Amino acid sequence: MGVILVNLIGVLLMIAIVWWFWLGPARGASKAVSAEDKLQILVKDGVYEPDYIRLPAGRATTLHFLREDPSPCSEWVLFPDLEISAELALHQDTKVTIPAAKPGEYPFSCQMQMYRGILILE
Numbered sequence: 001m002g003v004i005l006v007n008l009i010g011v012l013l014m015i016a017i018v019w020w021f022w023l024g025p026a027r028g029a030s031k032a033v034s035a036e037d038k039l040q041i042l043v044k045d046g047v048y049e050p051d052y053i054r055l056p057a058g059r060a061t062t063l064h065f066l067r068e069d070p071s072p073c074s075e076w077v078l079f080p081d082l083e084i085s086a087e088l089a090l091h092q093d094t095k096v097t098i099p100a101a102k103p104g105e106y107p108f109s110c111q112m113q114m115y116r117g118i119l120i121l122e
């Protein structure tokens with residue numbers, strides 16, 4: 001009986017972890033950034049923070065990338081669908097201007113696609 005209970009707890013814990021990382025409440029809603037804030041994206045530890053940005057379509061916007069990762073992997077940020085690439089200075093704010101564009105999903109990443117994010121224009 002005790003063994004079954006321990007297994008059950010293990011399984012529930014795994015489900016909880018999976019739920020948290022893949023389906024959790026953090027995805028989307030809480031990472032959304034409003035157009036009023038300074039749109040700063042921290043580049044650190046293999047992730048863009050936030051990695052999910054919603055902005056109004058049809059309006060140019062400036063994103064501020066703050067790169068804190070010295071590895072060359074994080075040096076460039078690419079928005080392939082918008083034909084934007086920018087070299088990010090280490091420990092400094094790098095402005096990246098997003099032109100007015102159609103509504104849609106615009107993924108962005110480093111050159112090797114280790115860092116990934118998505119820009120939603122709506």
Ligand SMILES: [Cu+2]
Nearest residue numbers: 073110112114
């Ligand atoms: Cu990379």
